[in-house]
Amino acid sequence: MTQNTPQSSAIVIIGSGLAGYTVIREVRKLDKSVPITLITREPGYFYSKPMLSTALAGKKEVAQLVTTPADGMATQLEITILSETDVSAINIQAQTLQTNKGEVPYGKLVMALGSDQIRLPLAGNAAKEVLTVNDLEDYARFRHAIVGKKNIAILGAGLIGCEFANDLVLGGYAVDVIDLAAQPLGRLLPEQAAKELQAKLSDAGVRWHFSTTVQSIDRNGDVLQITLANGDCIISDAVLSAVGLKPRLDLAKAAGMRTGLGIQVNRELETSASNVYALGDCAEVDGLVLPYVMPIMQAARALAPTLIGQRTALIYPAMPVMVKTPALATIVSPPAKGVKGEWKTTAVDGGIEARFESADGKLLGFALMGAATAQRGALSKELPPILS
16 A cells, blocks of 8 residues: 655654564554554565464465455554565665655654575575575465475474474475484574474474585476485475575665664664664664564564654563474573573473573573473573563
8 A cells, every 4th residue: 555655754664574563553552643654565464474384284375364454554553555665775864765666754764674584505407496485475485386296395494494394294295304403493402302392393294304404406307306415315396495584784784874693773773873773683682683573572662662752772581482383382592692501401291391501500591392381481580681
């Protein structure tokens, strides 16, 4: 839905994902009348991105994942939506955006740009056939590509790789997962817990290929031949890459804003450019880029009052992440990077409780599986905040 060009006093948000729309909802709780324009290269509808890795098991078609169309969002939130609009440049002195539909002024700008899937440099004549899923339109292409197929290979055994693997086997597919690490969720789980998840997903039908990488992907008639560095070959109908995310930095870099892992912001989520803010997968706060739902919600709640003149600092409490693997319910709250301590893993009736503790016994992280996930609330209260 496209309406009038926004006023120069308006709040302008780039990005129609969870971060962009949650900021708008939070602003509207505080101010019903401030002009808000949302600019998005997508159609502007609202959908739950975490549902993409559970839709097959939930027997959801792509169209069913859209909860509210763009017109509905514009009406509900009383905003202007400039859909299918690309922002090519930000002029931080003039406070304007250059888009494929003309120049757009802003009073305050919020960059909710998200991230891109990392694409591995692969050899082979079918390397360009590797699929990624980063939004609903990507997912529609993926679902179309696997209709009538049987075998799917996934590059990456991290959070997204494991979730898609579980969803695909529940959907009746044979799934191979390839990862350079020696276990699933290598950055999140201690070994014993990872082995348990690996076993449960193996029982569900997932085949694992650890401690190796893909050398080449070649089309051989109707199938893809995947050659691994360890010499093994996998025959598959489609390949999904889920090796990780990289924040979208190009717009900020070109405008001269400070960037590192992400677009660097202070605790009020303001970038190095005056009146320009960032949150979500593209933002780096105190060296942290946290591409999960809970950090986005916390950031949106802090940013909304700041945008209407009530400066508010972001606080991150402990924020456990639920891994959507029905084969084994898993909740993780990894320890901060570089913090000293060790994992202590205990098998409990129907599950596993892994605690990451400091030398003096303080809880700094945890991984809970199966029946032990009931301890989430109690253990979360013991954890230190991520940003206080």
